[in-house]
Amino acid sequence: MDPPPYESVLQDHGTNNFFAPATVNKEFEIEVTDPVKQGDGVAAYVSYKVRTKTTHPSYAAPFNEVIRRFRDFAWLHDKLVEKNKGLIVPPLPEKSAVQKYQMSTDFIDQRRRALQVFVTRVACHPVLKDSRELNTFLQANEEAWMLEIAKWQAETSAQHRPVNAAAQWLKSLQHSAQSLVSGRAEEIQEDAEYIKIRDYVNSLEAHLNEAHRQAGRLLRKEADLGSALSEFATAAEALGKQDEVGPMRSAFGCLFNRAGEVAALSKARSEALVNEFAAPLKEAARTIKSVQVAMGDRSAALTAYSQAKSDLDSKKVRLAKLRGTPGLKEDKIAETERDVNEADQRLRNAKLGYETIRDTMREELNRFQKERASEMSALLRDFALAQAAYTAAQAKAWGELLADLQNVPQ
Structure with a gap:
């Protein structure tokens, strides 16, 4: 099944067709609308109405409307990332302190x-659509939602992520050092096909960012062209008025009208490019970040698996040495055997964790590649069609100017 094109996941909040039968997802129709600025300065934020129509069996009602702010969307995103290792969670728009202010x-x-x-x-998303987090986000009332947010903020502030990250880094460094000392390379490696995909994704990010940058240049030039044409039309009108009556006044009046039409076309096209071309490219670049997060989960799981195997091997070597040591107390050997059994269980858990993410990502990457190809193809097709229509409208306006000028009495 083809993925939804970018514009199809946007609803026109200026019309009443939100609950129309033709939808992207038969289970959900979601509209984020009615933004309202709350507060001033750095403490200001925008609240939105999130309206949902759904046939999903886990929802209490077919229609829901809640008030959410950016922080609440961040809760949904972070919870989904936390609880769905290996899945490609759709990206949030970036924060901007300057634009927020x-x-x-x-x-x-x-x-x-x-x-x-x-x-x-x-x-x-075939998995995320069934998540408890999405359910809570779309239908929890204000009291329940504030409790959820307060709990999340408390958990976030209580987490000692820097300590955990440092501990993981030191453990990884220790593992690498042990491998170098022993002359062994990493015993567990990724398959070659996945490494090719990973490298492709990493290179794709730079190309998408460059495409988005150039799209920004294109829309700015289009906006500049519209402004220049508008100013030119005004200047032409003023010039024509120097002749109170006669062909020059009529001719420049025609130029004023047609140049104004073309200026309006350029302005409208530059505005359309923001939402129809630049925004989808930007979202595609953000999605690459989401893919890289999932790949980071896989990499961490592989590292944990490799470290667990190395840890078990070293404990087995230690146990063999102890067993070969004459006169050693049995309780010392028994303690080391328990360490080996615990290390073996950790290895089993780490192996299962890695294989689960690996299998999840196999399906996710296939889905991502198919959707990306389909959406990029549709985006370029729609861009070409819109540009062709825009160029034709421009040519029509200039052609009508030519006809106007030919009809000006001499």
Whole structure:
């Protein structure tokens, strides 16, 4: 089944067709709408209405409407990442302290659109759509939601992630040092096909970021062209008025009208490029980050698996030495045997953890590659169609100017 194109996961909040029958996901129709700025300065935030129509059996009602802010979408994203290792969780739009402080209308609307893309993609995901986290996000009342957020914030502040990260790094360093001393390379390696995909994904990020940067240049040039044409039209009108009556006044009046039409076309096209071309490219680049997070989970699981195997091997060597030592007390050997059994269980758990993520990612990467190819193809097709229509409208306006000028009495 083809994935939903970018614009199809956006609902036009200016119309009443939100609950129309034609939808991307038959189980969910989700609209993020009615942004309202709350507060001022650095403490300001925007709240949104999140409206849901669903036939999913785990939801208490077919229609729900809740109020959520960016922090709440971040809760959904972080919880899904935490509880679904190996899955590619759709990305959130980036935070911007400068734009948040300014809170321009364009920034608020672009963020609203990006948040709608995020939550709709979650609802389209074959696994994430059934998650308790999405269920809670879409239908929890204010009291229940505030309790959930308070619990999450307490857990986040209580976590000692830097300590854990440092401990993991030291353990990895120790493991690498042991491998170097013993002359052994890593005993557990990724398969070659996955490494090719991983390298491809990492290179794809740079290309998508560059494509988005160039799309930004394109829309800025289009906006500049619209402004320049508008100013030119005004100048032409002023020039024509120097002749109170006669062909020059009529000719420049025609130029003013047609140049104004083309200026309006350029302005409209530059605005459309933001949402129809630049935004999808930006989201595609953010999605690569999500893929890399899933790959990071796999890498960490492989490291844990490899370290567990190395740990078990070293404990087995120690046990063999103890058994070969004459006169050693049995309780010392028994203690080491328990250590070996515990290390063996850790290895089994680590192996299962790695294999689970590996198998999950096999399906996820296949889905990602198919969706990316389909969506990029649709994006470029729609871009070409829109550019062709825009160019034709421009040519029509200039052609009508030519006809106007030919009809000006001499």
